[in-house]
Amino acid sequence: xxxxxxxxxxxxxLGTVGGGTxxxxxxxxxxxxxxxxxxxxxxxxxxxxRPQGLPVDxxxxxxxxxxxxxxxxxxxxxxxxxGAGGIALDIVKAALERGKSVVTANKAMIAHHGVAxxxxxxxxxxxxxxxxxxxxxxxxxxxxxxxxxxxxxxKVMGILNGTCNYILTTMLEQGRDFDDVLxxxxxxxxxxxxxxxxxxxxxxxxxLAILAALAFSMPVDIKAVKAEGIRxxxxxxxxxxxxxxxxxxxxxxxxxxxxxxxxxxxxxMVPMSFPLAHVGGVFNAIVTEGDFxxxxxxxxxxxxxxPTASAVVADLVDLAMVRRTxxxxxxxxxxxxxxxxPADALHSAFYIRLMVKDEPGVFADIAAALRDEKVSMEQVIxxxxxxxxxxxxxxxxxxxxxAALLRAVERIxxxxxxxxxPRLIRIEAL
Amino acid sequence: xxxxxxxxxxxxxLGTVGGGTxxxxxxxxxxxxxxxxxxxxxxxxxxxxRPQGLPVDxxxxxxxxxxxxxxxxxxxxxxxxxGAGGIALDIVKAALERGKSVVTANKAMIAHHGVAxxxxxxxxxxxxxxxxxxxxxxxxxxxxxxxxxxxxxxKVMGILNGTCNYILTTMLEQGRDFDDVLxxxxxxxxxxxxxxxxxxxxxxxxxLAILAALAFSMPVDIKAVKAEGIRxxxxxxxxxxxxxxxxxxxxxxxxxxxxxxxxxxxxxMVPMSFPLAHVGGVFNAIVTEGDFxxxxxxxxxxxxxxPTASAVVADLVDLAMVRRTxxxxxxxxxxxxxxxxPADALHSAFYIRLMVKDEPGVFADIAAALRDEKVSMEQVIxxxxxxxxxxxxxxxxxxxxxAALLRAVERIxxxxxxxxxPRLIRIEAL
Numbered sequence: 001x002x003x004x005x006x007x008x009x010x011x012x013x014l015g016t017v018g019g020g021t022x023x024x025x026x027x028x029x030x031x032x033x034x035x036x037x038x039x040x041x042x043x044x045x046x047x048x049x050r051p052q053g054l055p056v057d058x059x060x061x062x063x064x065x066x067x068x069x070x071x072x073x074x075x076x077x078x079x080x081x082x083g084a085g086g087i088a089l090d091i092v093k094a095a096l097e098r099g100k101s102v103v104t105a106n107k108a109m110i111a112h113h114g115v116a117x118x119x120x121x122x123x124x125x126x127x128x129x130x131x132x133x134x135x136x137x138x139x140x141x142x143x144x145x146x147x148x149x150x151x152x153x154x155k156v157m158g159i160l161n162g163t164c165n166y167i168l169t170t171m172l173e174q175g176r177d178f179d180d181v182l183x184x185x186x187x188x189x190x191x192x193x194x195x196x197x198x199x200x201x202x203x204x205x206x207x208l209a210i211l212a213a214l215a216f217s218m219p220v221d222i223k224a225v226k227a228e229g230i231r232x233x234x235x236x237x238x239x240x241x242x243x244x245x246x247x248x249x250x251x252x253x254x255x256x257x258x259x260x261x262x263x264x265x266x267x268x269m270v271p272m273s274f275p276l277a278h279v280g281g282v283f284n285a286i287v288t289e290g291d292f293x294x295x296x297x298x299x300x301x302x303x304x305x306x307p308t309a310s311a312v313v314a315d316l317v318d319l320a321m322v323r324r325t326x327x328x329x330x331x332x333x334x335x336x337x338x339x340x341x342p343a344d345a346l347h348s349a350f351y352i353r354l355m356v357k358d359e360p361g362v363f364a365d366i367a368a369a370l371r372d373e374k375v376s377m378e379q380v381i382x383x384x385x386x387x388x389x390x391x392x393x394x395x396x397x398x399x400x401x402x403a404a405l406l407r408a409v410e411r412i413x414x415x416x417x418x419x420x421x422p423r424l425i426r427i428e429a430l
Numbered sequence: 431x432x433x434x435x436x437x438x439x440x441x442x443x444l445g446t447v448g449g450g451t452x453x454x455x456x457x458x459x460x461x462x463x464x465x466x467x468x469x470x471x472x473x474x475x476x477x478x479x480r481p482q483g484l485p486v487d488x489x490x491x492x493x494x495x496x497x498x499x500x501x502x503x504x505x506x507x508x509x510x511x512x513g514a515g516g517i518a519l520d521i522v523k524a525a526l527e528r529g530k531s532v533v534t535a536n537k538a539m540i541a542h543h544g545v546a547x548x549x550x551x552x553x554x555x556x557x558x559x560x561x562x563x564x565x566x567x568x569x570x571x572x573x574x575x576x577x578x579x580x581x582x583x584x585k586v587m588g589i590l591n592g593t594c595n596y597i598l599t600t601m602l603e604q605g606r607d608f609d610d611v612l613x614x615x616x617x618x619x620x621x622x623x624x625x626x627x628x629x630x631x632x633x634x635x636x637x638l639a640i641l642a643a644l645a646f647s648m649p650v651d652i653k654a655v656k657a658e659g660i661r662x663x664x665x666x667x668x669x670x671x672x673x674x675x676x677x678x679x680x681x682x683x684x685x686x687x688x689x690x691x692x693x694x695x696x697x698x699m700v701p702m703s704f705p706l707a708h709v710g711g712v713f714n715a716i717v718t719e720g721d722f723x724x725x726x727x728x729x730x731x732x733x734x735x736x737p738t739a740s741a742v743v744a745d746l747v748d749l750a751m752v753r754r755t756x757x758x759x760x761x762x763x764x765x766x767x768x769x770x771x772p773a774d775a776l777h778s779a780f781y782i783r784l785m786v787k788d789e790p791g792v793f794a795d796i797a798a799a800l801r802d803e804k805v806s807m808e809q810v811i812x813x814x815x816x817x818x819x820x821x822x823x824x825x826x827x828x829x830x831x832x833a834a835l836l837r838a839v840e841r842i843x844x845x846x847x848x849x850x851x852p853r854l855i856r857i858e859a860l
Contacts, residue, residue: 020722024580028580031580031582032580034760035579035756035759037761131577137722137723137724137726138726139569139572139576139577139726142572142576142577143569143577146569146744146747146748147561147572147573147744148567148569148740148744149462149465149743149744149747150458150462150739150743151740152458152461217464273708273710275708275709275729278703278705278707278708279705280703290567290740292450292454292458292567292737292739293567293731293736293737293741294567294731294734294736294737295730295731296567296568296569296730297715297727297728297730298727298729299705299727299729300723300724300725300726300727301725306721306722306724307722307723307724309580309722310580310581310720310722310723313580313722314577314578314579314580316580317576317579317580318576318753321755323576323748323753323754323755324753325753326465329465330464330465331464331467334464
């Protein structure tokens with residue numbers, strides 16, 4: 001195989017991931033040639049400015065990525081610019097239309113345009129690799145598309161955003177509040193100046209939409225994902241969680257039942273006996289439940305130049321070896337849209353924190369509201385007494401219909417002795 | 431692709447895994463056809479007796495697996511008989527010599543004959559899939575061969591034997607002793623009548639040898655693996671571990687440093703902050719450290735009909751899709767034997783439990799023995815006093831050369847006040 005032709009790579013975007021990918025291709029050139037029997041050869045790079053300190057000397061350089069995608073002579077386009085549309089989408093389309101394969105780390109683009117791109121790829125005989133779009137270096141796309149191919153998957157869920165997990169882990173370890181930790185994370189470069197994309201769950205939603213499409217063989221559908229972020233998670237709730245035997249994690253959860261598909265992002269209390277409870281800092285982890293394999297958990301670094309480059313290059317190695325897989329695991333015509341689970345099918349156990357004026361009779365009103373909606377309490381924590389002061393009352397309720405619980409909580413919120421809007425956090429079942 | 435020819439499968443061995451595989455192929459026939467564009471078709475099965483209750487009616491049946499391997503018309507032989515040699519090895523060789531690919535769950539055979547079989551496969555253009563040989567349903571082979579292909583791996587370690595992990599977990603949860611839990615596990619069918627293969631670490635050694643070959647691109651070398659089992663792990667040590675913030679797990683650990691390769695199996699204390707500490711019951715988990723990806727952890731069911739069938743079928747799906755990978759990730763000629771790390775390069779932190787007659791001056795002798803070998807103590811636990819009785823003294827020592835520690839412990843063991851041989855358990859560093 002040593003006489004085989006090199007795999008010609010055109011790479012667009014020399015930011016964090018692009019730089020890491022160029023480094024990996026240079027450092028591991030021998031290893032990659034050994035593994036694939038071919039050279040993985042950078043034949044063109046595109047970026048706004050010529051990069052400093054990267055081993056790209058002598059490689060044709062484009063400031064116009066569109067021109068590179070259209071005109072350069074390559075086998076595979078590596079798109080590391082980012083953004084759901086714009087240049088990224090243009091060059092990926094241009095490559096696929098030419099029958100050139102694409103490797104990308106762009107979750108927003110795959111989440112918004114994945115099916116259209118998969119169709120283009122099928123038409124032209126190209127392949128799309130997007131291992132780097134979810135879970136950084138974790139080989140989760142390969143596992144879902146190939147390693148678990150013999151399973152029907154009923155659930156896939158995970159910690160998919162390192163920034164949020166870093167913030168929640170730091171809040172727990174240092175007992176600090178959200179705003180404080182976020183500000184520090186921004187200073188340290190772990191969170192963006194506009195952090196909304198991460199902390200409001202949008203990034204997690206993109207990744208979840210991709211996982212759900214792969215897991216359930218359905219068209220990727222970002223619009224179906226309901227996302228709630230971590231802005232409202234308080235140090236107080238994190239402390240109560242710990243006391244109750246839980247960790248609070250921002251989860252993306254996709255499940256497929258007879259009632260339909262549910263894809264949601266929310267901060268959840270995860271039992272300490274569950275693997276996700278122990279995934280700290282910038283690590284990501286994905287739990288998959290297949291009908292034959294049972295539960296698998298894959299954990300690793302969810303971001304960063306080197307881990308993400310590892311995923312990009314894994315896709316390149318597949319292309320070099322001519323190992324092909326349909327974009328979403330099955331041909332586009334076999335992707336079947338599945339109805340969303342109706343609101344009244346949703347159910348969960350819950351943590352509820354009320355800030356209550358400590359007055360006689362308050363608890364009877366709260367209990368009555370829950371009873372009337374047939375919500376059954378599991379635990380209650382109320383510490384000491386502080387007559388006429390505002391004190392936290394924390395309770396957990398057993399698995400219950402969400403609609404009924406929300407009605408009960410709405411009634412509780414309206415009680416005159418309730419001083420702040422109630423805080424609800426789902427408790428993730430095992 | 432629907433018009434593509436079926437993948438013709440001959441399956442030998444209809445025990446637990448064979449039965450599960452036949453079930454999976456029948457139940458998921460539609461899904462597999464969707465994923466691969468072909469039928470995965472059982473064309474022959476071999477077993478000692480016609481099975482009851484399996485969907486193999488009408489499929490040609492052989493009582494002589496060797497005859498099936500030689501004469502039947504198939505694309506891939508699935509070997510699920512087991513054993514390092516014997517029929518299993520004969521039929522795998524016969525298939526490969528005919529240019530037919532092989533899928534196997536047989537860790538003993540791969541650990542003992544992997545390189546010879548890989549050579550045969552290369553010569554005849556066949557492929558060998560052995561995802562099911564390590565970690566049951568966990569896609570660890572695929573991850574090492576493909577998903578992490580861009581990395582140099584420095585360490586791979588894991589909980590690789592479900593029987594041992596079940597016994598250790600039960601000992602912890604129920605405070606019971608080894609012999610007691612083993613007897614129960616045998617009654618429940620979780621452990622064999624002759625449990626040596628599992629509890630003495632031999633099964634883990636086979637799996638570790640395979641992982642090390644894949645991780646370090648070296649010939650699989652079962653003889654280089656030093657294995658120590660869990661017979662000597664006591665409920666007392668498990669309790670002390672818990673108190674010190676550790677869980678005891680049987681680990682297979684392979685590392686590659688400048689000093690050479692180290693492949694060892696031993697019960698180790700794993701810090702609670704390390705993912706492996708939380709892998710309970712029959713679950714397995716593998717930690718890999720790559721130079722780009724950093725640490726990844728894959729966890730799942732390590733045995734059982736359905737999880738193992740999931741892995742067997744993943745290999746069949748790869749073959750159906752003509753996704754090919756060299757047996758050990760690189761061609762056999764590129765597998766490079768690496769020297770074993772010399773004994774004086776080995777080092778670790780340790781837990782030491784001594785049973786000591788509580789007499790004046792004992793502790794000074796112990797401390798002197800450690801000091802003379804430059805072993806530095808980290809923690810000591812000695813509860814209360816019981817003059818002239820035998821009491822446990824537990825200590826942990828910092829990372830230290832193993833040879834020096836063993837010398838110190840030998841001297842301690844010879845002290846007249848030491849009532850039982852000292853117990854040493856490695857503490858796994860993060």
